Amino acid sequence: MTESPKVLVVGAGPVGLVTGIELLRRGVAVRLVDRSERPNPHSKAIALWPRGIEALARYGAAEELHRRGVVLRAQNYHSQGRRVARLAFGGLRRTRYPYALSIPQRETEGVLRDVFLGLGGAIEFGTSLTGFTQDGNGVEAALETGDGPRTERFDWLVGCDGAHSTVRDILGVPFRGSSYPQQFLLTDGPVRTSLAHDEVHYFMSPAGILVVVGLPGGLYRTFVSVAPGRSWEDAREAVQQAASERCPVPIELVGEQQTGVFRVHRKTADRFRSGRVLLAGDAAHIHSPAGGQGLNTGIEDAASLAWRLAGVCEGRYGDRVLDQWEAERLGVARAVVGDTDRQTRMWMMSGWRARARDAVLGAGERSGALNRVVVPRQAQLSFAYPAPRERAGRLRAGMRLPDVPLGGRWLRDELSSAAPLLLLFPGTGKHRKEVGGVAERFRKAHEDVRVVVVPDAADKAHALLGVKRPCAVLVRPDGAVAALRDPFDDELTAALPALAETATGGR
Ligand SMILES: Cc1cc2nc3c(=O)[nH]c(=O)nc-3n(C[C@H](O)[C@H](O)[C@H](O)COP(=O)(O)OP(=O)(O)OC[C@H]3O[C@@H](n4cnc5c(N)ncnc54)[C@H](O)[C@@H]3O)c2cc1C
Structure with missing residues (x-):
């Protein structure tokens, strides 16, 4: 790397690695340090859910993850010697991964390290962050290396340093x-x-x-x-x-x-952003391993942070997009802490509470609610960010872009370029030509946006997404739908890239 690093990422666990990968993919120079002398040989997380797999698939890691993992197809709850409920993952819709992947965390980290190194990154093991100060222009970090202490300046610091985060402690951010x-x-x-x-x-x-x-x-x-x-x-x-x-x-x-x-533990940091310092992954939230959510949530923290931070580093976005990131991810973290807490307390019930729990689980299976509501939530597919009330068919602003077959490929393959995506749906064949013209004009005006015309209404993607009218859908690089508009409104079409900034907080 020739350019001096703009961003210091502290911690080379899964979240630090994804942050590093997503920044490097966008040309932002990164320094990634970890205080351990070598990669962690132990395995905490094992479950990778569809949204997590999809996030890592954007840079081609899915195949290797599948090679190293095994597919889990269902989840069974037993009580008093009998099975009270079964949740089947096969019913997950609009994803090409309708299952959980069981893969030890050290293997997931191994795959991510290879991607990071393949992008030209370097991991400095045996280097600890021991302190930092910040001003309006950057962060001065104190690093303890094998060759002694060093002080270096960066534009931004991302603390991915786990549950006992040094970064969080130095900031004095309460971990409640x-x-x-x-x-x-x-x-x-x-x-x-x-x-x-x-x-x-x-x-x-x-x-x-x-x-x-x-x-x-x-x-x-x-x-x-x-x-x-x-x-x-x-x-x-x-x-x-x-x-x-x-x-x-x-x-x-x-x-x-x-x-x-x-x-x-169940804890969430009060803030994920303090000026030029950000917290992601276990440094920002920790929860029970019930439902296997921590690593998956951390990956998404990193993915939804890095494209914004890259935009800020390049001067394309104002730094308020980082406040929007914080609001979004705080909402998700609080929801995940709540869900995993309920599940953990459910595990431990006794007496009439246990009998009531078993009855509710059984009724949930029989009515289909467990498969319809709980499984997609656990798979993190149904998480949506609050956004303006815009929708077309099954698409609505704030949701994860569904994955559906698209002429021999999959829709979400279009996200692999790291750029924002403009999907143009012609609705019916009669608008095909006009929509093609919109696509051409848009490509010329916004080279940094990937523009894709979804084949017309006869195509499977239209049917699966239920989009019947002509529609322009702007998708953020992290795969969240930012806005849905009329594709023939020139003014709005020209404004679409800016809409990447408008999604607002929570879940
Ligand atoms: C038993 C168990 C099972 C789990 N199962 C699942 C599961 O199935 N699915 C799931 O999604 N999640 C699961 N989790 C949670 C998951 O393991 C964590 O959410 C995940 O490890 C968080 O990743 P991270 O990168 O944020 O932090 P970590 O993995 O903790 O990495 C932090 C890194 O920062 C480094 N570091 C710390 N301080 C410094 C410093 N001052 N300077 C430099 N480096 C530093 C550390 O050495 C470490 O390498 C499980 C957790 C446990 C305990």
């Missing part, structure tokens, strides 16, 4: 919330059991939760809670004992197991 009283133990390794390997199994009992999930290579993650005050000596033995007590089907841990012990 609480911790669950239970301890959690996990083992990753071979298991003898008849439980389906390509599904998630939750066994809820008054003694605590047991979760069993298939991992690549025929292995399983077995994960249990330990009641407050209960002691244990050997993590593997404690997991085995809890599994035997809580699961009606035999489960036997066999062979080598990687063990982990952790506490679970």
Whole structure:
């Protein structure tokens, strides 16, 4: 890299890597540091949901992730020796990934590191951020490297330094919330059991939760809670004992197991932006691993930040777009913390509460509500940002751009160029020519926007999206629909790129 870095990214976990990739893809020089001497060999996250896979697919990582992962097709809730509900992922619509991918976090990070390095980035392991000050023009960062301390200046600093964030601490930003009283133990390794390997199994009992999930290579993650005050000596033995007590089907841990012990918290930073310093991922919000949301949410924080930050670095956007990012992602983080908290508390219920929970879950499965509402939310596909009330067919401002087949490709493949996207729908064949003319004029006027004419109403994409009238749809580089307009209104069409700035906060 010849240019001196404009952005310091602290932390080379998944969120720091995605931030670095998304900035490099837009030509912004990045310095990525991590205080560890080498990549983390442990695996926390295993579930990658469709929206997370889609985010990483924009730079071609999906194939390698699938090669290293295994597909999970359903989630089962058991209580009192019987299955009370089953959530099937196959019903997820308008995505080419209607499932969760089980892939150890170290593998996801490995794929992301390769993408980052392939873009010309460098990761400085063994370098810690120890302090910083900021003024109106930049950030002065104190870094502790293998060769001693150094002070360097950057335009922006992004803290992706995890739950115990140094960046957040130095800013003095409150990290509000609480911790669950239970301890959690996990083992990753071979298991003898008849439980389906390509599904998630939750066994809820008054003694605590047991979760069993298939991992690549025929292995399983077995994960249990330990009641407050209960002691244990050997993590593997404690997991085995809890599994035997809580699961009606035999489960036997066999062979080598990687063990982990952790506490679970629900906390959100009061602010994700403080001047020229931003917080993303676990540095900004942490939650229970229920539903596998943390890494997925962090990836989306990074993706929705980086295109805006790149625009600010290039002088295309004013820095208020970063406040809009903060408002959007604070809303999502609070919602995810709430969802995962409800699920974690649901795991731990006993007595009449547990009976009521089981009845509600059963009714939710029978009515289809679990598959219709809960699964798309867990897959993060139904998350939408508040935006003006504009819609056409199934498309509305603020939502994630659905993925549908488009003449041998997929609609969301059009996002791989890192640019904002203008989709032009002719509605019916009779407007095809006029819409083609709009596309040509727009391409000439706005070279930085990718313009795609969706084939006319006979095409599958029109039918699946229900767009019947001519429509111009502006899509942000992170795949969120920014605006829907009349394509023949010259003034509005000319204004479309600026609309990338107008989406406003929350979920
Ligand atoms: C048991 C468990 C299971 C989970 N399962 C899932 C799941 O299935 N799906 C899911 O989406 N999420 C899951 N999560 C959550 C997920 O692991 C986290 O959300 C994710 O790791 C957050 O990534 P991050 O990059 O923000 O932070 P981290 O992964 O914590 O990375 C932070 C990096 O910053 C570095 N760093 C820290 N301080 C400094 C400093 N001062 N200077 C330089 N570098 C620094 C650290 O060395 C580290 O490499 C799980 C978590 C746990 C504990």
